[in-house]
Amino acid sequence: MKKITVIGAGKIGAIVADFLHATRDYAVTLVDRDAAHLSGLDLHSAIERCVIDIAQDGLGNALDGQFAVLSAAPFHLTETVAKAAAAAGVHYLDLTEDVASTRAVRKLAEGARTAFIPQCGLAPGFVSIAAHDIAQRFESVDTIRLRVGALPRFPANALGYNLTWSTDGLINEYIEPCEAIVDGKRALVLAMDGYETLGVDGVAYEAFNTSGGLGSLCETYDGQVRELNYRTMRYPGHRDLMKVLLSDLRLSERRHILHDIFTHALPTTTQDVVVVFVTVSGQRDGRLQQETFARTIHAREFLGAHRTAIALTTAGALCATLDLLAEGAIPQEGFVRQEDIALASFLGNRFGQVYGRE
Template identity: 80%
Template sequence: MRQVTVIGAGKIGATMASFLQGSGNYRVTLMDRDAAALDRLDLSPEIERAVVDIGQGLAADRLGGQFAVLSAAPFQLTRTVARAAAEAGVHYLDLTEDVASTRDVRALADGAPTAFIPQCGLAPGFVSIAAHDIAQRFDSLDTIRLRVGALPLFPANALGYNLTWSTDGLINEYIEPCEAIVGGRRATVPAMDGYETLGVHGVTYEAFNTSGGLGSLCETYDGKVRELNYRTMRYPGHAAIMKVLLSDLRLAERRHILHDIFTHALPTTPQDVVVISVIVTGHRNGRSEQETLARSIPAQEFMGAHRTAIQLTTAGAICATLDLLGEGKIPNHGFVRQEDISLEAFLANRFGRVYRAN
């Protein structure tokens, strides 16, 4: 039985701990700074709970003897956890979408005897795996377009939105610059630009640039594709209101105020859906073709409990990656890209199966 540590006891971190302990193959320590929050969690008593304020640092000896550390901590703590993993000589996986901290993880991975696998969630994460798999089936590529939405099933406000995951992470992706390939060249484009509408399974959504969703795809496909971008999907009308908040009222400069507004005005919901559209165009056998992977994954029962769609897809993805690492199906040292993971192996995994087509 492998020992692993999960950092962060929020909704996703607690779900990760529950999945891994429930699998019967891992002995889990769940680490968080909030003792009361740890005590309130309805989790197996076999999960060890440790009160550690990662913001004050993480000593490598806290990870001694572990197979891996999985970070579900806020993106600001990515460097701290990754550095402790490097010093302890354990495998490292995270869920961050933050581009800058991922660069730091990559630097730590250089020459490391253990694997450093950042961005193991939904986007980046599964969509990177799916896009790479589809792209390999073309003789030459033209465009790769990734679209993802984590949405309420029953929108009931003007934003058409409920909080489903990290508020800080949401704000970060709405504000920070976005990587893309434009006209065959790597570029940085503004968040909230690139507005479009699209349909998935008969529902119309709007989409716009947000930061971090591409992972390492820009590097992988530099010089190989004319256009590569990632956009977040929302119900129509969301982008216009967000632009008022971020630009006209300049709340992009006062993130703490935006955080308070979202936290106090937008309720959470257990009734959500994750919508995915990965569209690749290019040439095969001399013909221009398009191939699309589309999924609509609702909240549902999984491993004996109700899970929200964002819990299923995010915790499921990183747990699947951990399994594949332990099974020797992905590289076990240095920096590991999501593109290094086989889609077939991922979907065959007990956790990755939440992404299978219905």
């Protein structure tokens, strides 16, 4: 039984701990700074709970003897956890979407004897695995387009949105610059730009640039494609209202106020849906062809409890990556890209199966 430490007992971290414990293959310790929150979680008593404020005290000796540490902490703590993993000589995995944090993890991975695998969630994460798998079937690739939406099934406000995951992460991806490849060259494009409309399974969506969803794909496909981009999917009208808040009211400069507005006014929901839409076009058999990977994943029962779609896809992806690491199916040291994970292996995993056709 491998010892695992999960950092952050928020919406996803607690579910990751629950998933891993349910396998009986991992001994799980869940770390958070909030003692009352930790003790109030409805988790199996065998999951050890440890109160540490890593922003103030670091992790100290908490990682001694562990196989891996999984960070589900806020993105601004990513580097702190990664440094502790490097010092302890344990494998490191995270869910961050923050580009700067991932660069810091990559630097720590140089010469490491353990694996550093950032961005193991939905996007970045699974979408990179799917896109890379499709791209390998072409003789040459022209465009790679990744579109992902984490949405309420029953939108009931003007934004067409409910909180389903990290509010800080949501705000960050709406504001920070976005990596892309444009006309064959790597570029930074503005968040909220690149507006388009699309339909999946008869439902109309809009999509626009958001930060962090490409992971390391820009580096992997630099000089190989004409166009590569990631856009978040929302119900029509969301982007324009967000631009009023972020630009016209300048709340992009006062993120704490935007955070308070969201948490006060937008309810959470357990009735959500995740839409994945990855399209690759390129040359195959002497002509330009296109191939698409599409999934619509709903909240449902999994491992004995109701799980939201965002929990299934995010926690499931992180746990699947850990499983593959433990099995030796992916590199065991240094910086590991999501593209280094085979789609067939991922979908065949007990957690990766949540991305299968329902």
